[in-house]
Amino acid sequence: MHNETLIPRIGVVTDIRQDTPDVKTFRVVGTDGKKLFEHIPGQCAMVSMPGVGEGMFSITSSPTNTEFMEFSIKKCGTLTSWLHSMDVGQQITVRGPYGNGFPVETTFKGKNLLFIAGGIGLAPLRSVINYVRDKRENYGSVQIVYGSRSKDDLVDYQEIIDEWMKCPDTEVNLTIDREQEGWDGHVGFIPNYVKELQPDTSKTVVMCGPPIMIKFTLAGLKELGFTDTNVFTTMELRMKCAIGKCGRCNIGNKYVCKDGPVFSFDQLSELPNEY
């Protein structure tokens, strides 16, 4: 009998971390205690609780992590609410990996990288940031601009402080939308912050966040002299199969699940603005 990608494997949740008031990070291994499968940074997996639903989530841990996978999930619908309510030890189903992932071994190699993320948009970038950190010698300078509504909404805050900020040749710029007690960092929206920072246009940009942030940040980057070819993002649309067959996550003739989720803006500029 043929293999069937639609039949999922069982994953066991071994750790749950409350990242922000509405984001939790789930650590998952197979029933044998080992990592379920290998992936490329930016790739996704279909996570499901049978009877509740199945959804596509970015694998937020780096492939260099040999022990487990992590998913950072924001509570916003039926499935995600269920996942937020479960306890350690719960089994879920996982299938994947799906999608193209970031070109970490080709286009990105040797480049100076600028990561720009807003809110839960950091989740898909965390995988590639940690991959780059673990293979630091393969990449140039790293700059991370990350913003959220408030300090409490910054995903992976501890990891950012403890690890990312201490990494060589790595600059981390955090910002929050409004003044907050106990925050002495930058305050303001990401598009403006990026303009203030005046990043060097030789950098390859990886961006993820809410559509409105993407729109204004992209415009700002263009003003600074960045070109579409050098700016990458990762997309999210409703998916059911994750293998380019169920027909709903297309943007023009490209399927986000199969041809994406990572696109450069010059690819997107040739596709309908329907996302």
Next chain:
Amino acid sequence: MYKVSADRIDELFAKIAAARTLYLPVDQNDGRAAYKEWSQGTKMSSQLNTVRSAKGFFFPQTTNLCDFNLKDKEIEVVDIRDESEDFVVFGVRACDARSFTILDKVFLAEPVDSYYATRREHGTVVTMACTEPEETCFCSVFGIDATAPEGDASCWCEGGDLYIRANTEKGEQFVSLISDMLTECDDTAVKAQQERVKDILSKLPFANVSTDYFEKNTLLDVFNSEKWAKLSESCLACGTCTFVCPTCQCYDIKDFDTGHGIKRYRTWDSCMYADFTKMAAANSRNTQMQRFRQRFMHKLVYFPDNNNGEYGCVGCGRCLVRCPISMNIVKVMKSFGEE
């Protein structure tokens, strides 16, 4: 090429059915044709086409993908797939036969859909050449020859005889099931029929509907056309066109709690439905115009872009016949062609 007297068709069906499950188009009590399993006394429909296409043989309206048993925090995944029985679909028209090769490009592309693949492997498609096409037929626009249908084996009914030709290994096996009823013959009668029917086909009202516009314009030009608003304005947002269409293959996956376990099903879905792309926080196609446009862009632009120019339509005319408001792919193509 072989032939057998059409008077012996019941005997022929009995012979096929003795070896394989046999499905063929049958007139239902309301006079409309549907594929049914053959049993003694079943008569084949003489209508041109069934209301629903033949895609359901390989891509059923609902498929049970797998089952889950839940116990406390544990999940058991049950692979309920089994090898399906060998079956023959008899009397498939050229349009539907071509639809299978279009569906193959989706379901047999890596990663292979095993549910579809298994059914394809076990199914033998025996086609029937058309002799009386309808005014809604336009298969020739997509390079389909209704007088020489594809499939594992092809048949022609002419002059009181049924002519059969095997096209594939599976077709040869099919012919061998009934070989003692067949006599070898030349194709003179078939050729004469083909010539006669080709003349009718060339005069069909939609024989010359043009696809030029979609070849000469870019994806974004077609997508951004102002025509979509007018074309879609009275669309009811139902799924009739999608569900009678032989090439529409979008599906949904949903779980059904039986009370003693979860069944995960795949069901046909329609891009015309409002919640097709609805997510918890957003919907990429909020208006019926967008959803309507998606269906036709998929068939006329996206699918060809991804499949060496092959269109995702076979011109069977079912959507023309069944759309409650008579809006259809021909009207869309003609509207764009007017420019």
Next chain:
Amino acid sequence: MQEAIIKRAKELLADGTVNRVVGWKAGDFAYDVTPAVFTSAEELDKDFLYNDFCAPNLSKYLIKESRKEGKVLVFLKPCDSYSFNQLLKEHRILRDNVYVIAIPCRGKVDIGTVRDSGIKGITDMECDGETLTIHTLYGDKTMSHADSLGDKCKTCKTKKHAACFDEMIGEEGEPNNDGKRFEMVEKLEAMTSEERFNFWRNELSKCIRCNACRNVCPACSCENCVFDNPASGIQQRAAVTSFEENMFHLIRAFHVAGRCTDCGECTRVCPQNIPLHLLNRKYIKDINEFYGEYQAGENFDERAPLNAYTFTDCEPDVVYKRGGNA
């Protein structure tokens, strides 16, 4: 008739009474008519059609159209006028934004009925009153107008409009009292429950859950249908079980009971030829018997029997008391 209608539509566009017209647009053949919005005299001249094939009920489009800028002109056949009036009653159409012209109807030719009679390759049809001449790829055929009607028209309730129009073109018709309307319902009532179950199982098993019946139905005007709610467990799309397949139509019939005007669009649009109107007619017949004659959509202000509570209302046990199979 068509000339008179187009002429009046042009006048109303020209004098600014309305800024657009909801009507029927000609297709490639006589029968493939599409509801459409016309905004100019040129468009009306080019494509507007009113003939024996204009079956689609335009009233439901007014939910959307009456909320757009300016006044819209609509032409309503007798049965459409009941749907319109019922929608007004349910506050779904903004009456001030609609100009209604009542137009006569003598029953619409149903292409499905013509095709099901075995006529193939229909390229054109014309009707000289009683006889329908059908031009086909395989020669001309004829059929009587009466035989060519769809179910909705064969058992039409009335050719008289509900009193909801601003003006009328042509002659007002008469209610149809030939008693045929409930004939098939009576036949079903006379069946044993097993026979009736088998009848409906056979019919409903053909359902492909395309939702055409729901989407065309003027009584189905909920902004969010229960069948579109993922949490309902009965969300649209192909039925997973035969239970869902049955219940979809029964729930829908119950929900439109007392509001269904019997326009028959559900049966007309069903690609699987399921006589869905019979479910609604059964409820209409029961309402008539339990609460007295009532025609949904006939009056704008009268309370419907199912939401008017009176001392004379029948008790629920009436269903058991009347006995029989019904």
